[in-house]
Amino acid sequence: MGTSSGLLLSALASARGMLFDFDGVLVDSEPFYYRSYREALAPLGIVVEASEYWVAWTSKGLGLDRFLEDRGITGVSTAAIKQRQSSLYREFCGSGLIRLFPGARELLERLPGLGTRYAIASNTSSDLVRTILRLEGAVVPPVFGGEGMSPKPSPEIFLHASDCLGAAPADTLVFEDAEKGLTAAGRGGFKSVLVRNDINREFALEADFEVGGTSELLPLLRDALT
Numbered sequence: 640m641g642t643s644s645g646l647l648l649s650a651l652a653s654a655r656g657m658l659f660d661f662d663g664v665l666v667d668s669e670p671f672y673y674r675s676y677r678e679a680l681a682p683l684g685i686v687v688e689a690s691e692y693w694v695a696w697t698s699k700g701l702g703l704d705r706f707l708e709d710r711g712i713t714g715v716s717t718a719a720i721k722q723r724q725s726s727l728y729r730e731f732c733g734s735g736l737i738r739l740f741p742g743a744r745e746l747l748e749r750l751p752g753l754g755t756r757y758a759i760a761s762n763t764s765s766d767l768v769r770t771i772l773r774l775e776g777a778v779v780p781p782v783f784g785g786e787g788m789s790p791k792p793s794p795e796i797f798l799h800a801s802d803c804l805g806a807a808p809a810d811t812l813v814f815e816d817a818e819k820g821l822t823a824a825g826r827g828g829f830k831s832v833l834v835r836n837d838i839n840r841e842f843a844l845e846a847d848f849e850v851g852g853t854s855e856l857l858p859l860l861r862d863a864l865t
Contacts, residue, residue, distance in 0.1 A: 647848040650830060651863035654755060656806025658797055661761035661768050663816035664834045664853060665743040668763075668771070669697050671736065675727035676703070679720050685712065693838050700762075700792060700819030732767045735774050740836070742854030747778040749857055753864040758783055760800040760813075762790045792819040794827030801829070814856070821846050 662668045673692050680687065687696070687706060695701045703717055703724075731737060750757050758781040761768055765784030772779045783800040790796070801811045808828035815821050816834050821844060824831040833846035834853060850856060 647832070647850075648859065648863045650812060650848065651860060654806075654810060654812045654830075656801055656804045656811035657750075657755055657757040657814065658760040658800050658804075658811060658829070659757065659814045660816060660820050660834075661759050661763055663697070663836055663838065664740075664814055665747070665759070666737060666739050666771055666775075667836075668737045669693070669838055671731040672697070672728060675724045675731060678727055679724040683715055683720070685715075694842070698816075698818045698839060698842060698844070700790065700817070729767065732770050733774075737771050737774075739771075739775050739777060740853040742852075742857055744775065744777045746853070746857045746860075747772070747780060750780065750860070751778070753860055755860075755864060756804040756806055757781075758800050758804060760796050761785060762796070790819075791817075792822035792826065794823045794829075797823055797827045797829055801827075815846070818842070818844055 659665055662672070673689060673696075676687065676692070676696070695706065703720060707713075707715065707717065759768055760783045762785040764786050765782040768782045768784055769779050781800075781803070783796055783803065785796060788795045788799060797813060798808065801808055804811070809830075811829050812832055813820070813824040813829045814832045814834055815824060816836055816839050821831050821833065831846040831848070833844055833849040834856070835849065835851050836853070850859065
């Protein structure tokens with residue numbers, strides 16, 4: 640076992656709490672977020688390329704307003720675009736098309752028996768997170784969604800979730816796939832674990848620890864906690 644793996648196992652063993660981002664960590668939902676924005680923008684003749692979306696929107700969290708500003712696009716209703724996008728994404732969530740990553744279902748099933756406090760902490764509304772999990776037949780853990788709180792890269796969601804778990808940020812590990820989430824973890828005083836996926840595989844992202852994918856999480860947790 641390499642030194643970095645040993646340090647991660649030590650961090651997992653000593654953590655009092657664990658917070659899992661949802662989109663891009665447990666569920667392969669980001670392509671559907673992109674699709675919903677692409678379809679919401681299409682009637683206006685506005686195109687956002689996938690390569691730009693993955694970096695600027697998915698990872699950095701810059702979003703629609705920054706995209707329109709950077710391109711000097713005016714005279715469109717951002718509220719109407721966001722409402723259309725939200726409606727489309729909600730339909731996708733209820734369709735059963737959005738699937739968990741390999742290993743995520745078993746991870747959620749086994750976590751309660753490993754004796755650590757954990758939750759999902761996501762920018763996505765908690766009702767949509769629960770909808771996807773239930774349609775996938777997965778265990779639904781405590782979920783802290785983005786409703787009513789500042790989105791990542793603000794640490795507010797993580798701070799609220801760790802407080803509810805009764806675990807101090809310094810004793811809580813955050814599992815994230817995006818720059819905005821890793822930034823939020825750092826700002827909140829959390830240690831972070833970068834979870835790689837097909838979208839962020841080549842992105843230059845900084846975290847305290849890194850794993851190659853969701854499927855690696857349960858074996859690591861078993862080694863650390865049992």
